[in-house]
Amino acid sequence: MISNIKFRKILNDLKRRPEDAAKDLQISKNKISNILSGKNSMDFNLIKKAVKIWPVNFGDFFTFEDDTKNDFKLMRSFKSNQSSRIMHRGGKPYYLYKDTVMSKLSPFKPELITELMVVENNYANNKNVKFNNGHFLHQFTYFIGPVNFYYYQNGKKKISKMNTGDSMYISPYIQHSFTTRKNKKNVLGKILALTYSDKIDNETLNEISAIGINLAKKYRINNKTSGNYFWSNLNKFLDNSSTTIDVLQREIKNNLKKLKTQKKVPQHKIIVKIASFLNLNTRDLMPPRKNNSVKIQTYKNSKKWFYPDKKSSNYQIVELTNTSQLPYSRAYEITILRNKKNNIFLEVPTHQYIYNISDDKVKINLDNFVVTLNPQDSIYIKPNKKHNFYGKGKIVVLRIGGRISGESLQQISMITEKNLERAVKDHNQWFNK
Numbered sequence: 001m002i003s004n005i006k007f008r009k010i011l012n013d014l015k016r017r018p019e020d021a022a023k024d025l026q027i028s029k030n031k032i033s034n035i036l037s038g039k040n041s042m043d044f045n046l047i048k049k050a051v052k053i054w055p056v057n058f059g060d061f062f063t064f065e066d067d068t069k070n071d072f073k074l075m076r077s078f079k080s081n082q083s084s085r086i087m088h089r090g091g092k093p094y095y096l097y098k099d100t101v102m103s104k105l106s107p108f109k110p111e112l113i114t115e116l117m118v119v120e121n122n123y124a125n126n127k128n129v130k131f132n133n134g135h136f137l138h139q140f141t142y143f144i145g146p147v148n149f150y151y152y153q154n155g156k157k158k159i160s161k162m163n164t165g166d167s168m169y170i171s172p173y174i175q176h177s178f179t180t181r182k183n184k185k186n187v188l189g190k191i192l193a194l195t196y197s198d199k200i201d202n203e204t205l206n207e208i209s210a211i212g213i214n215l216a217k218k219y220r221i222n223n224k225t226s227g228n229y230f231w232s233n234l235n236k237f238l239d240n241s242s243t244t245i246d247v248l249q250r251e252i253k254n255n256l257k258k259l260k261t262q263k264k265v266p267q268h269k270i271i272v273k274i275a276s277f278l279n280l281n282t283r284d285l286m287p288p289r290k291n292n293s294v295k296i297q298t299y300k301n302s303k304k305w306f307y308p309d310k311k312s313s314n315y316q317i318v319e320l321t322n323t324s325q326l327p328y329s330r331a332y333e334i335t336i337l338r339n340k341k342n343n344i345f346l347e348v349p350t351h352q353y354i355y356n357i358s359d360d361k362v363k364i365n366l367d368n369f370v371v372t373l374n375p376q377d378s379i380y381i382k383p384n385k386k387h388n389f390y391g392k393g394k395i396v397v398l399r400i401g402g403r404i405s406g407e408s409l410q411q412i413s414m415i416t417e418k419n420l421e422r423a424v425k426d427h428n429q430w431f432n433k
Ligand SMILES: [Fe+2]
Pocket: 135, 139, 176, 193
């Protein structure tokens, strides 16, 4: 939606009073005031003019549309069924896709996919197995039934035999495929393919695209090993400060060059000194603990616990696969153990996607607004919304951080509640006359 609050924000950011904007856009001051007060809406031609003359983008004038009601969005199974479409590969039916709940507010695009190709062997180079080209979104997958998962790793085709409750994560552009293993019961395997973006979202891509690929590819940090990462990352900070390793070495009084040649991560106390000299946080310099391009986890090896505790447990929780490079993306299988409405609420700082994989009805209490999640229904719940589950049944839950996680959380925490409200609702000029 075109927003008058966004227009005020643009004027404030550009330090334009209504009379300045009127002059720039060659319209009357009255018209500007009417747009700012919400009396008139801003027409698209005016936006085009503004984008032409000011250092702003089209997206700056628009807000998200909230497609949730009471902080959630539900998709019933019949609606999922209506979205059914069969995808062919090599001229044969290969996948049956069904949408599950998606919201404009959160970057996940979850599908229930039935594997229509039944294979008689478990070879990765089976000619009936058709790999895709990989995709931009991260993918978490929950397996239901006898599914073969195929993927490329280090230029080689690999296969993993999956069963109900097993899970996997693949990073962007890993080529992959799924089939059903031939089985006596003749059931077709299914997957919940939960794809999502994290920090590299459409806005980031816009920025990369505008910078141009030749310049943008220089951003990449060498992450072959922790040592490579440390020195490659430190180099970026040195370049950004127009400082050299010689200067740093002299200040720190340590043979950094030797460590650099050996590609070793320095001891923590040295990292603290470097951070202090460059005025950074030590975590800005730390290499990631581990990067996974493909991670497979069997149900048997998944961590399990009772929540809140074993004695009075509302849920049995099974932690599905996750990876440290996406610290806010977590997936769980939750079995609901308490039949009655209760006051033990969950509140998670992430976007939540929930799918009912059981044959039972699950009740969701969203701050005294109760929703029944029938088998194969799915629901999206906004971050920080109090909720709990009761009744019977089993659900798969995917939580993702989206934009407001990690560093943005730290920066948001520095803005007072009042100013955060101002940031999204402010109608006023940045100064009083
Ligand atoms: Fe995929």
